[in-house]
Amino acid sequence: MSEETTLEAYADKQELIDNIDEIFESTVKDLLVEQDAVHVVLTGGTVGIALLENIDPGHVLDWSRIHLWWGDERFVPAGHADRNEGQATAALIHRLPIPAENVHRMPASDAGLSLDEAVDAYDDELAKYWPELPEFDITFLGVGPDAHIASLFPGLEGIEVDDRAVIAVRNSPKPPAERISLTLPALNNSKNVWVVAAGADKADAIYAAFTSENPSEAPVSAVEGTEETVFFTDEAAAERLIEEEE
Numbered sequence: 001m002s003e004e005t006t007l008e009a010y011a012d013k014q015e016l017i018d019n020i021d022e023i024f025e026s027t028v029k030d031l032l033v034e035q036d037a038v039h040v041v042l043t044g045g046t047v048g049i050a051l052l053e054n055i056d057p058g059h060v061l062d063w064s065r066i067h068l069w070w071g072d073e074r075f076v077p078a079g080h081a082d083r084n085e086g087q088a089t090a091a092l093i094h095r096l097p098i099p100a101e102n103v104h105r106m107p108a109s110d111a112g113l114s115l116d117e118a119v120d121a122y123d124d125e126l127a128k129y130w131p132e133l134p135e136f137d138i139t140f141l142g143v144g145p146d147a148h149i150a151s152l153f154p155g156l157e158g159i160e161v162d163d164r165a166v167i168a169v170r171n172s173p174k175p176p177a178e179r180i181s182l183t184l185p186a187l188n189n190s191k192n193v194w195v196v197a198a199g200a201d202k203a204d205a206i207y208a209a210f211t212s213e214n215p216s217e218a219p220v221s222a223v224e225g226t227e228e229t230v231f232f233t234d235e236a237a238a239e240r241l242i243e244e245e246e
C-alpha cells in the first residue's frame, strides 16, 4: 500500500454515501475539463449499490462522455437479481441520460457464451479502448468481511494473476460461485481507486487493508490507484484503525 492511501471515516453510512456523491461529482467534473471521456468502474455489494441510489439526479454531468464498467459480475442469467449490473441499473443507470454504448456490462450466463468466452468478450470490449491494460479514472471497490475485492478472494488464484485484465472465477466462496472479475493490475491501473465499506463486520478487512502485507490473505491490502487510493468508510468499519490511533 502506498503513502498516497488515505482513510476517510464518516459517522455513519448515510454520511459516507452523501460525501461520496459530492466527491464523485466534483472529481468527474474536473476530469471532464482535462480529458474527453471519463471511465468509471462500478462495484456490487451493499455500499456500492447504496451509493449509486444516492447519486443526486440534479448533478449536471455530461453523461455522454462518461463510461461505466464493472469490476466484477456474477455469472447468472440476464435479469437475475444477483447481477451487479442489474442492481446498478435499477439504482442509477435507468435514470441517467447515458448512451447505451457507454455502459459496458459483463456478459450474462444466458448470452450464449461459456464463462471463458464471456471473459474474452469483456477483454475485447476493453481492448476497443485500451490496447494493453485498461486506464480507468475512478474505480469503486466494495470489500468483503474476508477482505476480498471485486471477485478476488483470499486463498484463490485470481489475486495472483498479473498477465491479463479479466478472469473467470469458478469457486467464489460468496455465491454465486461463477463470476467474472477484473484482475488486480487492471483495477489498480486507475487514477483513483475508491474502496467503500460500512459496518462493524468490515472492521477486520479495513484493518487488514492498512496492515497486511499479504494480498493472498487480504486482497484489499493490494489496492493502489496510480494517483490516489481512498478508503471511504463509516466509523464502525474503521473502528480497529481508529482504536489503534487512540
Ligand SMILES: O=C(O)[C@H](O)[C@@H](O)[C@H](O)[C@H](O)COP(=O)(O)O
Residues within 6 Å of the ligand: 043, 044, 045, 046, 047, 048, 072, 073, 074, 084, 141, 142, 143, 144, 145, 148, 149, 150, 151, 174
Ligand atoms: O459482486 C460482488 O459481490 C462484489 O462486487 C463484491 O466485491 C462486493 O463489493 C463485496 O463483497 C462487498 O459487498 P457487501 O458490501 O455486500 O459486503
